[in-house]
Amino acid sequence: xxxxxxxxxxxxxxxxxxxxxxxxxxxxxxxxxxxxxxxxxxxxxxxxxxxxxxxxxxxxxxxxxxxxxxxxxxxxxxxxxxxxxxxxxxxxxxxxxxxxxxxxxxxxxxxxxxxxxxxxxxxxxxxxxxxxxxx
Amino acid sequence: xxxxxxxxxxxxxxxxxxxxxxxxxxxxxxxxxxxxxxxxxxxxxxxxxxxxxxxxxxxxxxxxxxxxxxxxxxxxxxxxxxxxxxxxxxxxxxxxxxxxxxxxxxxxxxxxxxxxxxxxxxxxxxxxxxxxxxxxxxxxxxxxxxxxxxxxxxxxxxxxxxxxxxxxxxxxxxxxxxxxxxxxxxxxxxxxxxxxxxxxxxxxxxxxxxxxxxxxxxxxxxxxxxxxxxxxxxxxxxxxxxxxxxxxxxxxxxxxxxxxxxxxxxxxxxxxxxxxxxxxxxxxxxxxxxxxxxxxxxxxxxxxxxxxxxxxxxxxxxxxxxxxxxxxxxxxxxxxxxxxxxxxxxxxxxxxxxxxxxxxxxxxxxxxxxxxxxxxxxxxxxxxxxxxxxxxxxxxxxxxxxxxxxxxxxxxxxxxxxxxxxxxxxxxxxxxxxxxxxxxxxxxxxxxxxxxxxxxxxxxxxxxxxxxxxxxxxxxxxxxxxxxxxxx
Numbered sequence: 001x002x003x004x005x006x007x008x009x010x011x012x013x014x015x016x017x018x019x020x021x022x023x024x025x026x027x028x029x030x031x032x033x034x035x036x037x038x039x040x041x042x043x044x045x046x047x048x049x050x051x052x053x054x055x056x057x058x059x060x061x062x063x064x065x066x067x068x069x070x071x072x073x074x075x076x077x078x079x080x081x082x083x084x085x086x087x088x089x090x091x092x093x094x095x096x097x098x099x100x101x102x103x104x105x106x107x108x109x110x111x112x113x114x115x116x117x118x119x120x121x122x123x124x125x126x127x128x129x130x131x132x133x134x135x
Numbered sequence: 136x137x138x139x140x141x142x143x144x145x146x147x148x149x150x151x152x153x154x155x156x157x158x159x160x161x162x163x164x165x166x167x168x169x170x171x172x173x174x175x176x177x178x179x180x181x182x183x184x185x186x187x188x189x190x191x192x193x194x195x196x197x198x199x200x201x202x203x204x205x206x207x208x209x210x211x212x213x214x215x216x217x218x219x220x221x222x223x224x225x226x227x228x229x230x231x232x233x234x235x236x237x238x239x240x241x242x243x244x245x246x247x248x249x250x251x252x253x254x255x256x257x258x259x260x261x262x263x264x265x266x267x268x269x270x271x272x273x274x275x276x277x278x279x280x281x282x283x284x285x286x287x288x289x290x291x292x293x294x295x296x297x298x299x300x301x302x303x304x305x306x307x308x309x310x311x312x313x314x315x316x317x318x319x320x321x322x323x324x325x326x327x328x329x330x331x332x333x334x335x336x337x338x339x340x341x342x343x344x345x346x347x348x349x350x351x352x353x354x355x356x357x358x359x360x361x362x363x364x365x366x367x368x369x370x371x372x373x374x375x376x377x378x379x380x381x382x383x384x385x386x387x388x389x390x391x392x393x394x395x396x397x398x399x400x401x402x403x404x405x406x407x408x409x410x411x412x413x414x415x416x417x418x419x420x421x422x423x424x425x426x427x428x429x430x431x432x433x434x435x436x437x438x439x440x441x442x443x444x445x446x447x448x449x450x451x452x453x454x455x456x457x458x459x460x461x462x463x464x465x466x467x468x469x470x471x472x473x474x475x476x477x478x479x480x481x482x483x484x485x486x487x488x489x490x491x492x493x494x495x496x497x498x499x500x501x502x503x504x505x506x507x508x509x510x511x512x513x514x515x516x517x518x519x520x521x522x523x524x525x526x527x528x529x530x531x532x533x534x535x536x537x538x539x540x541x542x543x544x545x546x547x548x549x550x551x552x553x554x555x556x557x558x559x560x561x562x563x564x565x566x567x568x569x570x571x572x573x574x575x576x577x578x579x580x581x582x583x584x585x586x587x588x589x590x591x592x593x594x595x596x597x598x599x600x601x602x603x604x605x606x607x608x609x610x611x612x613x614x615x616x617x618x619x620x621x622x623x
Contacts, residue, residue, distance in 0.1 A: 001456065004448065007233045008455040057217055060240050061583070066233045067412065067458040068404045071446075116404055 003073040006066035006117070009109060010056050012075050016105070017049035019082050020098055026084040031091060041134065048127050052120070059118045069113040078105045096135055103131035140171045141316055141340050143179060144323045146186035147333030152179055152340070158313050163229040163461040163503035164451035170227075172316045175341035180310070180348035183337040187279040187306035188354040190334025195276055195304045197332075199253040203302050205331055206250040212325045213243050220321055224290050225452040227317045229460040229503065230413050232452055235290075241586070242294040242322075245604070248586040249298035255609045256303050268621045274613040276304030278356040280380075281349045283370065285361045286463055287416045287525075289315035290322060295590065295603040296359045296382075297336065300612045305356070306335050310349060313342040314463060350374055357381060357611065359603065361418070364523070364549070364595045371598035382611055383598040384590065386523040387418040387551030391580065392540045392566065393436050394557035395428035400439070402556050402578060407443045409554070409580025411459050411507045415527040416467070418596070419552050419574070419581050423513065423520055424531045425540040433533050437511065441486045444507040444529070450496040457496075461503035462526060468503050471526030475508055478519040478530070483510040489527055515543045523549065537562055541569055550593030552582045573597060 003009050021042040028038030060066055078101050085094040110124035140157070142149040152173035160170040194202070213220065221235035230238075249255075260271040280300045282293045293309045300307050311319040323338045339345050350358055350373045357380030360370045367385035374381035391409065393399075409421035424440070426433050452460035462468040472490060479485065489508035492501060505527060513520050513530035520530050534540045537555075544553055554576030555566040563577045573591025574582035584590050589607035591597075601607040 003456075005231065005233050005455055005458060007231070007236070011455055057214075057236065057240065060233065060237045061244075066237065067231055068407050068443075115401070 001075045003070055003075055004068070006056060006060065006069060006120075009070055009073065010053065013052050014049055016078070016080075016102065017045045019080070020102065021045040023082040023084065023098065027091065027095075030084050031088055033088070034091065044130070048130075051123060052127075055119050055123050059120060066117060069116045070109065071112065073109060073112060078102075099131045099134045103128045103135075106131065138168055138170055141173065141320055143175060143183065143340060144320075144327065144336075144338040145179075145183045146190075146337070147327070147331070149327075152176070154179070154341075158342075160227060160314075160317065161464070162226050163463055163465075164453070164499060166500040166502045170317055172313060172340045174313060175310075175339040175345045177344055177348040180308075180339050180341065180345040181352060183308045183339050184279055184281075184349065184352045184354055186334040187308050187337050190332055191276075191278050191306045194301070194306055194332060194335050197304070199256065199302065199304065202304065203250045203252050205329055206246045206298055206302060209325060209329045210243060210246050210250070212328060213239070213246070216321075216325060220290060220318070222453070223321045224315075224318050225460070227315045228286070228289060228463055230452050231457055231460050232455060234413055234460075235452070238288055238291045241583075242291040244586040245291075245294040246298045248605070249302045252299070252302035252609070255606065256613055258615065264619065268619060271618040271620075272615040273618060274303075274609075275616050276612065277380075277614055278305060279308065279352075279354055280305050280357045280612060281308040281310065281355060281359070283310050283346045283349065283358065283360045283362070284312050284319065286312040286314035287413065287418075288361075290318035292361050293319060293322075295361075296608060296612075299604075299608045301331075301335055303609060303612045305612055306337075308337045308339065308349060310345050311338060311340050313340065316340045346370070347373070350379065351377060355379060358383075359611075360384065361603075362386075367598050368595075380611060381599055382601065382603060382608075384418065384592055384603065385596050385598065386525075386549060387420070387592075387596050388423065388521065388523050388547050388549040389419065389421050389552040389572075390423045390425060390540070390544045390547070390554075391421045392537065392553070392555045392557075393424060393426045393428075394537065394555065394559065394562055395432045396558040397436075397556035398558060398578070399436060399556075402580075403439055403443045405578070405580040406440065406556075407447065410529045411444065411447055411527045412581065414459055414462055414505070415471075416463060416525050419583055420525075421554065421580055422524065422528070422530065424529060425534045425543060426531060427534055427536055427540060437486060437531060440529070440531070441509050444487050444509055445493060447507050448494045449492060449504060449506055451499060454496070459507065459527065462505055463503070465502050467526065468505050471505055471524055471528060474519055474522070474524045474526070474528060478510050478513070478517065478528075481517045481519070483513045483517060483519060483530065485509070486511050486531070515546055521547065537565060541566065545571055548595045551591075551596035552576065554578075554580055554582065573602075
């Protein structure tokens with residue numbers, strides 16, 4: 001699905017961060033050795049969602065450019081397998097896949113909206129950087 | 136689904152109107168009835184003014200800092216209800232959900248600025264204007280003010296005025312638009328929750344009868360209005376005859392000048408939003424493009440602009456992938472189609488015909504929908520170049536240079552906004568310096584002033600002395616009293 005408006009991007013981010021947080025919750029339960037890491041990541045993902053929502057609602061004004069800021073962004077390019085990793089050997093690879101996909105999304109969203117929407121591209125870049133630090 | 140019959144909010148109570156004239160409200164995207172709006176009578180409107188007048192004495196003596204705290208309490212409530220406030224605007228008007236969120240945010244910004252009233256309304260003084268004599272200017276509120284609201288920004292426009300008026304110590308009556316009254320009802324529910332003293336803020340739904348009652352009531356101190364030029368002029372005249380203050384913002388025909396060095400690719404988002412945002416139903420919408428340059432530059436602009444316009448997804452504003460909603464009602468659509476036909480009859484050519492919906496969700500009833508429309512070969516004398524269409528229609532003309540572009544803008548009777556797209560600081564400065572409009576954009580398509588700046592407007596786009604928003608509107612809602620004192 002095309003994510004051509006800020007409203008659509010917001011909904012996608014809400015879904016992305018909620019689902020990836022649940023993914024880490026489930027992974028932490030399944031692999032107790034990783035529980036602390038997973039709990040911290042799930043918490044941070046929910047915080048990412050909140051930060052984006054607050055920033056979006058804080059900057060959107062009636063200049064209306066938000067309807068046209070994300071031409072070329074498509075949710076189909078950021079599909080995720082969020083089934084909990086079955087064995088401890090596959091955990092690292094699965095975590096890495098999820099983070100790379102999320103990072104790629106935020107990098108692209110920042111690039112497309114750069115110079116058009118105050119604060120949001122900066123926040124997207126910051127979240128992309130935090131995702132990269134998890135790799 | 137039950138369809139609400141809207142009530143008035145008078146003297147701190149929700150009261151049913153006794154009017155037999157009731158307007159059916161429809162969601163323009165779905166063509167469904169969403170409410171019934173009684174058109175308040177003169178007596179009902181007078182009751183609102185009288186409640187506001189009765190509340191004035193106590194409200195005026197409430198310290199400015201305490202009055203501002205009502206706004207401070209309202210802001211978090213509006214944030215909490217942000218999505219619902221935006222949804223109501225989309226449902227009754229048709230605009231996209233992002234546009235409604237933008238309108239909500241701008242409305243909240245008004246409160247944030249008006250909440251600074253203890254600083255904004257400070258007077259000034261000078262000691263020793265003569266030996267032992269001091270002079271003060273004290274800004275005082277005046278009494279009851281009102282807003283006659285437009286349909287196109289049903290939530291935000293009353294907030295250009297009301298928060299400033301009440302924070303300054305006045306009381307207020309909003310007359311909502313008969314076409315889009317639900318956004319104000321949603322807002323007044325929050326006013327009620329905050330607990331403004333009865334009579335400080337009042338809402339009546341209605342049309343001409345209610346508007347005339349506001350302008351004629353002897354206790355009304357001043358009227359603010361946003362709408363078409365014809366009505367703005369009539370409101371200004373009536374208020375003048377009745378000795379009221381008046382601030383009336385009228386229609387527009389806004390020009391965009393594209394210079395040969397314009398950064399076109401980077402500007403296309405801004406231009407698309409300027410012409411087609413809110414389906415062109417805004418007084419800051421761009422309408423005419425004047426392209427300076429040779430054949431190649433002209434064609435490059437047309438190709439990029441038409442491609443961007445063609446790409447706009449049209450549909451129900453609650454669908455987050457939609458970039459342009461419907462016209463607010465079927466009559467508006469018919470009026471815009473009339474202009475398109477007139478443009479063709481007068482010799483303009485269509486590069487994109489919005490009467491054929493391209494990028495549209497066919498499952499929707501098309502009663503109120505129009506696509507983006509782009510005309511070429513538009514000359515300044517054509518009706519479509521002169522008159523306000525108030526729809527998603529752009530007219531492109533070629534001009535020889537910046538001087539000619541400015542001349543064409545000056546021939547137009549309106550003067551709300553104009554923009555230039557260029558890489559030249561020299562051209563931008565010349566444009567900004569010379570063009571006779573209230574709001575100027577430099578590489579910006581929609582020149583919407585923030586809450587702390589006045590909303591400009593010249594020629595037939597504005598009737599009054601001081602403007603809405605910012606310090607101007609504080610001046611509108613207060614009167615300086617001069618005190619000269621000496622003590623022996």
